[in-house]
Each structure stands twice: as structure tokens, then as C-alpha cells.
Amino acid sequence: MLDALTMSNGRSIPAQGFGVFQIPAExxxxxxxxxxxxxxxxxxxxxxxFNEETVGEGIRRSGIDRSELFVTxxxxxxxxxxxxxxASVKASLEKLGLEYVDLMLLHQPFxxxxxxxxxxxxxxxxxxIHSIGVANFTPARLHDLGSFNAVYPVVNQIExxxxxxxxxxxxxLQKLGVxxxxxxxxxxGRSGLFDNPVLAGIGQQYGKSVAQVVLRxxxxxxxxxxxxxxxxxxxxxxxxxxxxxxxxxxxxxxAGLDAGASLFFDHEATGTVDYFTNxxxxxxxxx
Numbered sequence: 001m002l003d004a005l006t007m008s009n010g011r012s013i014p015a016q017g018f019g020v021f022q023i024p025a026e027x028x029x030x031x032x033x034x035x036x037x038x039x040x041x042x043x044x045x046x047x048x049x050f051n052e053e054t055v056g057e058g059i060r061r062s063g064i065d066r067s068e069l070f071v072t073x074x075x076x077x078x079x080x081x082x083x084x085x086x087a088s089v090k091a092s093l094e095k096l097g098l099e100y101v102d103l104m105l106l107h108q109p110f111x112x113x114x115x116x117x118x119x120x121x122x123x124x125x126x127x128x129i130h131s132i133g134v135a136n137f138t139p140a141r142l143h144d145l146g147s148f149n150a151v152y153p154v155v156n157q158i159e160x161x162x163x164x165x166x167x168x169x170x171x172x173l174q175k176l177g178v179x180x181x182x183x184x185x186x187x188x189g190r191s192g193l194f195d196n197p198v199l200a201g202i203g204q205q206y207g208k209s210v211a212q213v214v215l216r217x218x219x220x221x222x223x224x225x226x227x228x229x230x231x232x233x234x235x236x237x238x239x240x241x242x243x244x245x246x247x248x249x250x251x252x253x254x255a256g257l258d259a260g261a262s263l264f265f266d267h268e269a270t271g272t273v274d275y276f277t278n279x280x281x282x283x284x285x286x287x
Contacts, residue, residue, distance in 0.1 A: 001039055002219055002242050007154040008177040011131055013103070014042035014070050015219055016239060019183070019226035021049055031230045032058025036069070038235045044181075044226050045096075046074035046107055047088060052095035060097060071098060074107040074135060075120070078280050081112045085119035089128055104129045105157060109137045110273055113145060121151045131155070135183070136267045139172040157181035160223060162199065162214060163191050165258040174222065181224040185214055187263045198257060206244045209237060216241045217254050 004012040018035040020028055020043070028051045032043060036059070045055045052073060059069065073096065079088035089104060104123070106116055113134075120132040133155030134142055146152035156173055160166050160182035173180050187193050199210040208216075211227070215238060218225040227238045246254075265272050 001041075001239075005179055005222065005224060007131060007179045008152065009131055009154050011102075011154075012070075013131075013155070013179060013224060014040075015224055016040060016215070016241075017042035017044045017070075017072070017181070017224055017226040018235070019044045019228040020051055020055055021046070021183075021228065023051065023228060023230055025051055025054055027230050028054035029058040029061060031228075031235075033061040034232045035235050036062040036064050038232065039239050040235070041068060042070040042072070042224075044072045046076065046105075047079060047092060048074070048076040048107060052092055056095060056097040066098070070102045071096065072103040072105065073101055074105040075116060077108050077111050077276055078283065080106075080116045082115035082119045085116040086123055089119070089123045093128060100127060101129055103131045103133060103155060105132070105155065106134045107136070108276060109134065109141050109267060110276055114149070117145055117149055117151075121149065124151065133157070133178075135181075138268065139169060139176060139178075142173070142178065143176060153178060155179045155181055155224075157183055157226075159183055159262055159264060160218065161185055161187040161263065162193065162196070162217070162254055162257045163187060163259045164262050165255065167255075167258070170221065170223065179224060180222070181226060182218050183226055184264070185218055185225045185227060186211060190263045191259075196257070198253060202246070202250050202253065205250075208241075208244060211238055212241050213246070213254075216244065216246055217251065220246055220251065 002015045004014050018040040032055050073092050075085050123129045131154050133153045135157035142153050156178050170180050194210050199213050203213045215225050229235050
């Protein structure tokens with residue numbers, strides 16, 4: 001197991017996280033229990049994944065002591081606003097079957113982030129959350145939020161993969177003392193990541209898969225990686241990255257893959273705001 005990282009509030013966060021985005025609901029509990037059996041001690045979910053209940057079921061099924069596990073969930077946009085966010089924290093805890101979560105994030109940098117942040121501060125003070133942070137925020141947006149409130153975000157979870165490395169953004173966040181997490185570290189296989197000859201070639205040197213190379217690359221950059229799989233053998237493989245290290249030359253070679261553009265969407269574009277606004281409206285109309 002890799003060493004944990006220390007967040008700016010002094011609490012530890014496991015460097016290897018198991019994410020559950022888009023895992024089918026009927027498979028989530030088994031996947032979480034299997035991930036914990038493999039050795040994962042960091043589980044990452046969200047209100048918008050609609051699987052907090054089955055994540056909680058998987059945790060209970062594993063039999064692990066709560067104190068050994070780091071659980072993250074995230075507030076979704078339709079629960080933004082001070083009162084709505086606080087209520088959603090309690091709802092998430094009820095679904096997870098937990099008395100507290102280790103980390104709660106604001107999932108997107110839109111809508112009433114200030115009211116929601118005050119709610120997270122209060123929930124933290126009330127012992128419902130140990131640490132609070134954000135996702136998909138620019139460094140300036142995060143710094144603004146932290147500077148004008150009582151608690152500074154300890155984490156920013158952003159898209160990072162070999163084709164979108166966000167070198168300057170990561171450096172700026174780390175300079176601010178923020179722990180950086182990478183969602184979709186494999187880019188969901190887009191742009192042929194798993195067949196990339198550069199990554200495959202590096203992996204061959206160490207007898208490792210492309211996925212293992214990517215996860216090791218993130219760890220050596222001081223970034224928490226959130227990987228996912230429903231296959232126990234791949235979970236084991238993704239977790240087993242503590243027995244090799246990439247050289248400076250390897251890191252430089254991977255740096256050359258950076259295309260400098262998101263594989264998903266640009267959180268600074270007005271079109272992205274429109275996308276999420278329309279998504280929330282559609283969900284409300286269908287509820």
C-alpha cells in the first residue's frame with residue numbers, strides 16, 4: 001500500500017481511491033466490498049452517482065472497522081444553497097449508513113457555492129464531516145471561496161490523465177496547500193489511452209499495465225488517484241503499484257503526451273454551465 005498524503009488540516013487521505021461513478025447499481029455493493037478486500041481504504045462516491053445506499057451496503061458487507069476507511073461523497077448542484085446542502089449532507093449519511101464522512105466536496109463550481117460552503121462548514125463543526133473540499137474548481141475560484149470563508153478547501157478533485165495533465169493548475173493548487181485528486185485518471189479509455197504505445201512501452205520495462213503506469217505517474221506527482229473496476233483482478237492490479245517507480249526519464253516521456261485539453265468538458269466554458277443547468281431542469285421535470 002502506498003503512503004497516505006496529509007491534507008492541510010492535518011488529516012490523512014489514502015493516495016489510492018476506489019471510485020464508483022457509472023458502476024451499475026446492482027454491482028456497486030459487491031464492487032465496494034471487493035475493493036476493500038483487495039486493500040483499498042478510500043471509497044469515493046457522490047449524490048449524483050445515485051449509489052450511496054449500495055456503497056454503504058458494500059462497506060457493511062466488508063466488515064471493515066469504520067475507523068480504517070476514508071469515505072468521500074459530493075453535494076450535487078440541485079442540493080446547492082445553505083439549507084438544501086445541509087439537509088443533503090444528512091441525507092447522504094443516512095443513505096450511506098454512516099455517522100460521518102471523511103470528506104465532502106462541492107461537486108461543481110456553479111450555482112450557490114457560497115451558501116453551500118457555509119453549510120459544509122457547519123456540518124463539519126457539527127461532526128458530520130471531517131474535511132471539506134471542492135471538485136472542478138479553478139485555483140482562483142477555490143482561493144476566492146476559501147479566502148472569504150472560515151474554512152479553506154483541503155481538496156480539489158479535477159480531471160487529470162496523461163492527455164490532460166493540468167501541470168500548471170496542479171502546481172498552483174499544491175502551492176496553495178490543496179491536495180489534488182484525479183478523477184477519470186484513465187480518461188475512460190478515450191483517445192486510445194489503454195493502447196497508447198508510449199505508456200505500453202514504459203509498462204513493458206517494469207512488467208506493468210498501462211493502468212498501473214498511469215496510477216504510479218499520478219502518485220509520483222503527489223496526486224490522489226481514483227480508479228474503478230468491477231473486476232477483482234483489475235482492482236488488484238490497479239492497487240499493486242508500490243513495487244516499482246518511474247524514472248525521471250519516464251516522467252518526462254509521459255509529460256510529452258499532454259494535449260492540454262479536456263477529454264470531457266471545459267469547466268470554464270459558458271456551454272458547460274448551460275449543460276448542467278439543462279441537466280438539472282430535465283431531472284426536476286422527470287422527478
